[in-house]
Amino acid sequence: MKTMLKIFLASVALLCASPIARSDGYDVFVPIAKYIGQGDADKLSAWFADNLEISIMSTTNDSSKNQAKQILKSFFSNYTPRSFEISHTASRSNSKYALGYLTAGGEVFMVTIFVSNSKNEFKIQQLKIDRIR
Numbered sequence: 001m002k003t004m005l006k007i008f009l010a011s012v013a014l015l016c017a018s019p020i021a022r023s024d025g026y027d028v029f030v031p032i033a034k035y036i037g038q039g040d041a042d043k044l045s046a047w048f049a050d051n052l053e054i055s056i057m058s059t060t061n062d063s064s065k066n067q068a069k070q071i072l073k074s075f076f077s078n079y080t081p082r083s084f085e086i087s088h089t090a091s092r093s094n095s096k097y098a099l100g101y102l103t104a105g106g107e108v109f110m111v112t113i114f115v116s117n118s119k120n121e122f123k124i125q126q127l128k129i130d131r132i133r
Helices: 002-017 029-038 041-045 065-078
Strands: 048-056 059-064 081-092 095-104 107-118 121-131
Touching (some): 029 081, 029 095, 048 065, 059 065, 065 121
Parallel strands (some): 048 121
Antiparallel strands (some): 095 107
C-alpha cells in the first residue's frame, strides 16, 4: 500500500512540473519563473523548444536546447540570481508572453519569455535577458 501511495504521489508531482498544457487555469510561467529565480538552467531547459532564440545582453543566438542551457549556465554563474518576478503576461491563440525583472549579481535585468503550445506542450521559443540598471 505504501508503495502504491508513493507511486501515485510521484506521478502527481511529475504532472505538476511537466510542460504539458492544461486547461484548468494552469500558469506555465510559475515553474519557469521559479527556475529563473533559482538560477537553475538544468530545470529551466526542460521547458526549452528543441531550437530557440536566446539573447543575453544584446548577444543573440539561435541555439539548440543544449546550447541554450550552457549559455544560461554561464550567465547564472556570472550573475547569481537573487530574485525574479513576472510583472506582465499576455497570450494569443497558441502562444504566451511574459515580462519580468531579475535581480542578479547586484544588477537588474529585464527578462522576456515567449512560449508556444504545440502538441499539447508549452515550450520556450525565445528567452531574452537585458541589463536595465
